[in-house]
Amino acid sequence: MFGKRREAKDGQQGIALQEGSAPCSFAHCAARTGLSCEYVDRRGRACTTAWCPAHRIIVDGHVYCRRHAGIIAAIPKHVAGSGHAQPLPDLENRAPSLANWVADDCDADIRSLLVHEAQALNGGEVVVDPLIITYSGMDRSRVWERVWKLVEHTGMIYRISIAVEEELDAEVIIKVNQTSVYRAIPPWIGQRLLQRPIRPEVDAQRRKEFHDKIIGYVSRGIARERELRNRFEHA
Ligand SMILES: [Zn+2]
Numbered sequence: 337m338f339g340k341r342r343e344a345k346d347g348q349q350g351i352a353l354q355e356g357s358a359p360c361s362f363a364h365c366a367a368r369t370g371l372s373c374e375y376v377d378r379r380g381r382a383c384t385t386a387w388c389p390a391h392r393i394i395v396d397g398h399v400y401c402r403r404h405a406g407i408i409a410a411i412p413k414h415v416a417g418s419g420h421a422q423p424l425p426d427l428e429n430r431a432p433s434l435a436n437w438v439a440d441d442c443d444a445d446i447r448s449l450l451v452h453e454a455q456a457l458n459g460g461e462v463v464v465d466p467l468i469i470t471y472s473g474m475d476r477s478r479v480w481e482r483v484w485k486l487v488e489h490t491g492m493i494y495r496i497s498i499a500v501e502e503e504l505d506a507e508v509i510i511k512v513n514q515t516s517v518y519r520a521i522p523p524w525i526g527q528r529l530l531q532r533p534i535r536p537e538v539d540a541q542r543r544k545e546f547h548d549k550i551i552g553y554v555s556r557g558i559a560r561e562r563e564l565r566n567r568f569e570h571a
């Protein structure tokens with residue numbers, strides 16, 4: 337009876353509970369009920385991970401690993417689902433995951449900077465977007481971006497973005513409104529490119545310095561925008 341009831345449910349629910357036979361890729365998960373991540377990149381290569389019902393993510397009725405679920409969710413639906421599909425990034429392209437990682441790391445501090453500005457303005461709402469894809473330059477190269485906004489009734493006051501271009505996937509670009517305030521290769525990626533091992537505490541220290549640098553540039557960028565706006569308003 338249970339099986340019958342499960343069949344009756346919609347596809348989304350079915351695939352969420354469906355038991356596969358692959359070992360789950362989640363660290364220390366012993367389940368052997370994994371279904372493969374369905375991500376296939378633009379060269380036709382599939383993700384090799386598999387996930388048990390507890391550790392898989394479902395997007396539009398398909399199973400994905402956490403990393404690829406974020407990519408699929410960011411690609412505009414009408415394009416991702418249609419015949420003229422937008423090419424999905426190469427499996428090893430780090431642009432989406434790097435943008436996400438740095439954004440998660442800076443999220444709390446950026447929110448609190450914007451909340452602080454909202455208080456100074458006596459209002460406004462902080463809006464945080466999930467991973468999005470944007471296009472830059474004449475060749476419309478793809479950029480993976482996470483965005484925080486401070487929106488007031490008069491419109492958008494600040495837009496903070498952490499972005500990584502697909503073609504230049506080692507470099508993080510930080511923008512405040514239209515201005516690029518910082519771009520750099522994170523220290524841990526530089527280190528990996530050198531292929532030299534590093535002590536964990538040194539790695540942690542460098543990550544912290546990188547984080548502090550980003551927040552410092554964002555903070556100064558906001559101050560500059562605030563000054564420009566005040567000058568404009570009082571002119
Ligand atoms: Zn699992």
Ligand SMILES: [Zn+2]
Pocket residue numbers: 373374375383384385400401402403404
């Ligand atoms: Zn995957």
